[in-house]
Amino acid sequence: MKYTSQAVAKPYFIAAIALFLGQILFGLIMGLQYVVGDFLFPAIPFNVARMVHTNLLIVWLLFGFMGASYYLIPEESETELFSPKLAITTFWVFLAAGAITVLGYLLVPYASLAKWTGNDLLNTMGREFLEQPLPTKVGIVLVALSWLFNITMTMLKGRKTAISLILTLGMLGLAVFFLFSFYNPVNLVKDKFYWWWVVHLWVEGVWELILGAMLAFVLIKVTGVDREVIEKWLYVIITMTLVTGIIGTGHHYYWIGTPAYWQWWGSIFSALEPIPFFMMTVFAFNMVNKRRREHPNKAAVLWALGTSVVAFLGAGVWGFLHTLAPINYYAHGTQLTAAHGHLAFYGAYALVVITMISYAMPILRGRAANPERAQIMEMWSFWLMTVSMFFIALLLTGAGVVQIWLQRISTTPMSFMAVQDSISIFYWAREAAGVVFLIGLLLYIGSFFVKGESRAIE
Amino acid sequence: MSATFTKSMARNVFYGGGVFFFLLFLALTFDTMKVLPKRDNSQNITPAVAHGKKLWETNNCIGCHTLLGEGAYFAPELGNVYVRRGPDFIKAWIKGQPTGVPGRRQMPQFNLSDMDIDDLIAFLKYASEINTNKWPPNIEG
Numbered sequence: 001m002k003y004t005s006q007a008v009a010k011p012y013f014i015a016a017i018a019l020f021l022g023q024i025l026f027g028l029i030m031g032l033q034y035v036v037g038d039f040l041f042p043a044i045p046f047n048v049a050r051m052v053h054t055n056l057l058i059v060w061l062l063f064g065f066m067g068a069s070y071y072l073i074p075e076e077s078e079t080e081l082f083s084p085k086l087a088i089t090t091f092w093v094f095l096a097a098g099a100i101t102v103l104g105y106l107l108v109p110y111a112s113l114a115k116w117t118g119n120d121l122l123n124t125m126g127r128e129f130l131e132q133p134l135p136t137k138v139g140i141v142l143v144a145l146s147w148l149f150n151i152t153m154t155m156l157k158g159r160k161t162a163i164s165l166i167l168t169l170g171m172l173g174l175a176v177f178f179l180f181s182f183y184n185p186v187n188l189v190k191d192k193f194y195w196w197w198v199v200h201l202w203v204e205g206v207w208e209l210i211l212g213a214m215l216a217f218v219l220i221k222v223t224g225v226d227r228e229v230i231e232k233w234l235y236v237i238i239t240m241t242l243v244t245g246i247i248g249t250g251h252h253y254y255w256i257g258t259p260a261y262w263q264w265w266g267s268i269f270s271a272l273e274p275i276p277f278f279m280m281t282v283f284a285f286n287m288v289n290k291r292r293r294e295h296p297n298k299a300a301v302l303w304a305l306g307t308s309v310v311a312f313l314g315a316g317v318w319g320f321l322h323t324l325a326p327i328n329y330y331a332h333g334t335q336l337t338a339a340h341g342h343l344a345f346y347g348a349y350a351l352v353v354i355t356m357i358s359y360a361m362p363i364l365r366g367r368a369a370n371p372e373r374a375q376i377m378e379m380w381s382f383w384l385m386t387v388s389m390f391f392i393a394l395l396l397t398g399a400g401v402v403q404i405w406l407q408r409i410s411t412t413p414m415s416f417m418a419v420q421d422s423i424s425i426f427y428w429a430r431e432a433a434g435v436v437f438l439i440g441l442l443l444y445i446g447s448f449f450v451k452g453e454s455r456a457i458e
Numbered sequence: 459m460s461a462t463f464t465k466s467m468a469r470n471v472f473y474g475g476g477v478f479f480f481l482l483f484l485a486l487t488f489d490t491m492k493v494l495p496k497r498d499n500s501q502n503i504t505p506a507v508a509h510g511k512k513l514w515e516t517n518n519c520i521g522c523h524t525l526l527g528e529g530a531y532f533a534p535e536l537g538n539v540y541v542r543r544g545p546d547f548i549k550a551w552i553k554g555q556p557t558g559v560p561g562r563r564q565m566p567q568f569n570l571s572d573m574d575i576d577d578l579i580a581f582l583k584y585a586s587e588i589n590t591n592k593w594p595p596n597i598e599g
Contacts, residue, residue, distance in 0.1 A: 034532070037563030042556065045566050046532050047521025111568070114516040126515025128529055162469065184515075186508045188585055189498035192528065193490070228465055235468035242476040246483045255593035256526045257498045258490055263591070265486065330595060333527030333535065408595045415598055416534035417563075 001363050003074040005081035010364050011091050012067025013357045017445060019060035019098070020350070024438050026053040031431040035424050044106065051105050051131045057345065058129065059098045062140075064353030065174075065210055066090075066147050069167055071360045072217050073151050077158030082150050090146045097139040101132055123184050127195055130181045137181055144175040162231040163220075166238060167213035173206030189257035196252045203349075204245040204273065204315075211311070211352045212238050212280070218304050218359045219284060223291035233283045240276035248273050251323045255332055263325035270323040274316030277308075277348075284308035297362060297369035299378040303355035306382055310347025310389075318343050318393060330408050335423075336400030343393035346385075354444070361448070371452030378447045384440030391433040399426035497589040509574075510581025517568050524599075526590060532563065535599025540586040542597050545579045552578070 001007065030049045032039045040049075074081050081087060104113050110126070117133035119125050124134055132140070148171050155164050180197040216234045220227055250266025253259075284305055295301065318340040322331035331337070358378060362370045369375065406419045414422070494500070519525075522533040539548060552575055556564040570578065 030532075033563070037561055038558075041564040042566060045522075045564070047518045047530070047566075050521050050530055050532075051518065110518045111516045119516060123512060123515065126518050126520065128520050131518065131521075162465070186503055186511055187494075187498060187500050188511065188526075189494060189500075189588060190491075192526065193487075232463070232465040232468045235465065235472045239468070239472040239475045242472070243479050246476075246479045247486070249483065250486075252528075253490075255590045256528070257494070257588040257590055259493050259497065260591050262486075262490075329593060332593065333524040333529070333531065335531055338531055407598050413596050413598045420563075 001071075001075075003080050005084040005087075006071050006074050006360075007364060008081065008084045008087040008091070009067040009071035009360060011088070012063050012070065013361055013364075015091070015095055016060045016063040016067060016353060016357070019056050019063065021441060021445065022102075023053055023056035023060060024434075024441055026050075026056065028431070028434050028438060031427070031434050034420075034427040035431065048105055048110070051110075052102055054129055055105070055131065056102065059094075061349050061353060062143075063094070064356065065171070065214075066094075068214050068353065068356040068360070069147070069151050069171070071356070071364070072167065072214070073154050073164050074158075076161045076164040076217070077155050079154060079158035082153035082157070086146060086150050090143055090150075093139065094143045097136055097143075101136045104133065105131075122182065124182055127184065127191070129199055130195070137178075140178060141175065144171070144178065148172060148175055161227070162234060163213045163217050166209050166234060170206045170209030170213065173209065174202060177201045177206065192256045193253070193258060196249055200249045200252055201246070203345075204248060205242065207349065208241045208245065208276070209238050211307075211348055212241070214352050214356050215280070215284065215304060215307060218300060218355055219287045221359060222295040222297065222301050222304065223287045224293035224295075225287045225290055230287060233279075233287075237276050237279050237283065240272075240279060244269050244272040244275060251325075251328065254325050254328055267323065267325045271320060273323070274312065274320050277312040277316035281308040281312045295369070297359060297375070299370065299375040299382070300355060300359040302379055302382055303351060303358045306386055307347065307351040307355050310343065310351055310386060312347070313390075314340065314343030314345070314347035314393065318397075321397075330404050331400065334400045334403050335396045335426075336404070339393045339396035339400060342396065343389060346389045351386075370447070371450060373452050374447045374450035377443055377450060381440045381444035381447065384443065385437050388433045388436035388440060392430050392437070395426045395430040395433065399423045399430075402426070499584055499587045499589070502584050502587065504580065506577045506580040507584045510577035510579070510584075513570065513574055513578050514581055517570075522565070525585060526588070527593065533565065535594060536582060536585075537588075537590070538586050538594060538597065538599055540579065540583045542599065545583070548579055548582065549575050 026049050029040060029044060030046060030053060033046050033049065070081060070087050113133060114125050117135055119134060122134055124137055125131055148168070151168055151171065155168060177198050180194045183194050185191050212234050216230050219225065220230050247265055248270035250262040251270040253262035253266060285308070288301060288305060322328050322336050322340065362368065370378070402423050403419050406414045406422065407416060519536070520529040522530050524531060524535045524537070526537040527535065552568070552570065555567050558564070
């Protein structure tokens with residue numbers, strides 16, 4: 001690596017992968033509970049497993065984003081990180097807070113956890129993805145501020161590139177919109193309305209800036225294409241992201257008590273949301289085709305291209321599938337939503353973090369790229385995880401379509417649970433695909449331990 | 459992309475576009491907040507409803523159920539459960555959990571008092587009377 005302080009990224013990446021493994025294990029528990037309802041009951045009820053599954057996802061992605069920025073910003077700014085010590089302290093604080101929170105979910109009834117952690121002072125818990133106790137939420141804010149401070153100070157004393165600016169802007173947005181998680185009015189409609197200011201404006205807004213910046217950084221490094229070209233693309237892509245994604249929030253405002261005009265705003269703008277993702281695919285392939293060097297890290301190139309394609313499929317295509325109001329009227333809150341959620345998060349965010357790790361980790365370990373055998377293993381893990389996740393999305397789409405038909409369209413609508421019984425075959429197959437995904441992930445982890453000859457840093 | 463479209467132009471379009479659409483979003487939000495009282499059934503928010511919402515949250519009901527279509531997809535939609543099942547059924551159901559039927563999905567026993575359950579039902583009744591543009595399509599949710 002060029003700057004010694006970039007090394008602080010390493011513990012972040014390791015923690016990200018470890019928590020990713022935890023997320024998948026809890027995913028498999030839930031997948032089984034879908035068909036064997038009393039599996040692990042009452043030790044780990046479904047709602048607890050789901051909290052752990054989704055919260056681990058958020059936390060490991062944040063670890064990935066943070067590690068990526070501690071690696072990327074010094075290199076972009078051409079200066080050492082402002083405070084490596086602060087970055088390491090923040091790491092341990094975040095890891096401890098995350099671990100205690102997950103243990104809290106698993107070991108304490110949620111109502112007691114709420115009582116003990118000051119939820120009576122300020123009600124914030126018990127809303128999807130924002131289940132964290134108050135101290136954890138405050139901790140997340142502090143960690144985000146420390147991260148933002150460290151990165152901004154580094155940037156201020158060095159070169160200011162578009163990539164680092166956009167990454168920092170994304171992080172600023174992440175921190176600002178998270179503040180809405182502290183607003184929980186009794187009025188359910190307002191509660192839901194502003195809940196989306198965290199959830200939607202994160203994943204279909206500011207996180208995409210972080211995603212774009214990380215992808216652009218890796219593409220510059222592995223293709224050697226001129227920075228001017230790549231950064232111009234980046235600006236155009238994220239312009240489209242914000243132009244479509246901000247008003248696109250409206251696709252969540254169809255049926256929660258908000259005015260009907262959101263059906264127009266939401267449908268039109270969110271129908272355009274695939275555009276930036278499609279541009280990202282075109283961009284990534286273009287840059288790789290126009291490459292001016294052969295980077296020895298072939299695996300990183302594969303992950304980067306994979307990110308652009310699967311993000312387009314998961315976020316773009318699967319999002320579009322049910323985003324138009326007349327379709328969403330039937331699809332809202334079914335397995336179709338779950339299908340989209342899985343492929344989109346995997347394609348856009350899990351993959352971009354792995355792309356970054358795959359590019360940076362060998363360098364952090366003192367080599368330009370991993371040994372050939374390790375890279376082949378990584379590529380296997382890419383294909384196993386990607387194909388199995390694609391199958392998970394297809395199977396949940398199948399489940400969702402049948403569910404919509406039996407429960408909402410048929411002239412003799414069936415009850416929710418009766419429908420669930422009749423689509424269990426999809427859930428069984430999904431669980432099998434999940435096992436393949438786990439094998440892919442284990443292979444990925446294994447690739448870090450493969451020994452062999454590797455090229456030194458040029 | 460052509461050379462006449464420079465990076466600094468792209469940057470300006472980004473900032474301009476981002477700010478414009480965010481302001482438009484704020485304007486729409488402002489209007490939504492203004493018309494919301496006609497739709498959101500907030501006139502029926504009583505202390506019981508408020509307490510019911512808190513119980514809904516502190517027992518993580520959203521971890522299995524959906525409410526107005528949002529949440530987990532493991533258990534039935536509850537935005538209209540008040541209409542679908544009625545208060546007596548809901549009370550008996552909550553008290554009777556878990557069913558313990560082998561292989562079936564299980565709902566935990568939350569040990570709520572009778573008054574708690576009444577408040578929770580008040581919250582579900584309030585939720586069922588929000589104007590949701592006729593969603594869900596039918597009573598099954």
